[in-house]
Amino acid sequence: MWEEKVSISGPYDFDLALSRLALDPLHCVDIEKRLVKVPLVFKNKKIVAEVIGTGTLEKPEFLIRSNDDYEMTIQRLYEIFQWNVELIHIHDHFQVTQLKDLFNDHYGTPLVLEFDPFSSLVKSIIHQQLNLKFAFTLTERFVTTYGEEHDGVWFYPSPEKVAQLTVEELRELQFSGRKAEYVIGIAELAASGQLDFEKMKSMPDAEVARELIKIRGVGPWTVENFLMFALGRPNLFPMGDIGIQNALKKYFNLEGKPTPAQMEKFKEPWNPYLSYASLYLWRSIE
Known part of the structure; x- marks a missing residue:
């Protein structure tokens, strides 16, 4: 030790x-x-x-x-x-923007990554279109059934192990048929080396997005989520995310949810730290 x-x-x-x-x-x-x-x-x-x-x-x-x-x-x-990442530079950047109060309220909030890129991708596929409570339950069921426990800590199953599973086995855990297919498909790509997470660390955002969007079950939300929470990219703003839309509505006292045009205008001054704007906005409604 x-x-x-x-x-x-x-x-x-x-x-x-x-x-x-x-x-x-x-x-x-x-x-x-x-x-x-x-x-x-x-x-x-x-x-x-x-x-x-x-x-x-x-x-x-x-x-x-x-x-x-x-x-x-x-x-x-x-x-x-x-x-x-020196958060003080990011904090200072937002002191001259409309999010100044938000960054003062949640001073020093770090962007913490998922522990492993493969499990990050699998988790976001499982969480798609589910309420948070059931999403966590389903993920926990998946990991405790097929993963491993060491020293009281759960490890997600490896891509090789997940690639061997059948849709029926995942259906028994209450996966939808389609979601089961997506998870197994991603595992097959990772196990065969077609999805190279180590290589992605040095690829530009747009290139990673091009690779991922080709995969069945992976849409823009999953790509943005992966870039932010698996690779720690600092400049992502998932405009389609309901949480961000609700947080903007609340923070700016809007009548309804912000339009794409409003969101584009809001986010301009927040470059090149849009991921932190996203994180602090989520934080404001947690």
């Missing part, structure tokens, strides 16, 4: 990040201990890393504990928790 202390520049609201992670019943989070256990997979080797918040909003510090692959673990945790 090794331990490492990580210090980053503030602000960074780790407690808020934990409370958002805790919404997913598959995540192993202890709010009181300020701890999350993160499942990591390196070349089919499964590792659990503990991340414990030991600092403050303005002076964020973390204690990392794991038992293997020190360098890869630290590198991946930096990606997941976006510790290289």
Whole structure:
């Protein structure tokens, strides 16, 4: 077992990040201990890393504990928790926009990534057109049936394992036939290497979007969700997202939902940090 202390520049609201992670019943989070256990997979080797918040909003510090692959673990945790992003620059950018009050209210909210790109894509397919409660239930059912548990932490099943499943097996968990086909189809592409998540990390947004949109079951919302929460891209604004539409309506006291033209106008000054505008708008109605 090794331990490492990580210090980053503030602000960074780790407690808020934990409370958002805790919404997913598959995540192993202890709010009181300020701890999350993160499942990591390196070349089919499964590792659990503990991340414990030991600092403050303005002076964020973390204690990392794991038992293997020190360098890869630290590198991946930096990606997941976006510790290289200096949130103060983003905060300052929004101080001269209409979202100033929103960014002051939710000061230091980080964009935390899904723990694994494949599971991120599968999760967003499962969540499509479902209410949040049942979406989490269905995802939990899927993972606890076909995934693996290590040290109290659940790992999503590998693409190879999901590719071997049948539509009937997923139907038994209450998947729709179509959703089952989509999940298995994505797993087949990932298992065969046609979907290369490692390569996507260095591809431009538009190129990633072109690759993903060709896949059955993947629409614009899923692509934007993946770019934001699997790859940590900073400049996404899912205009078709109902949560964002509702948040804009509330924040700007609009009569009805904003039109696409209104949204285009609103978002102009928020470039190049549209993902953070999205995140803070979602935060405002959570």
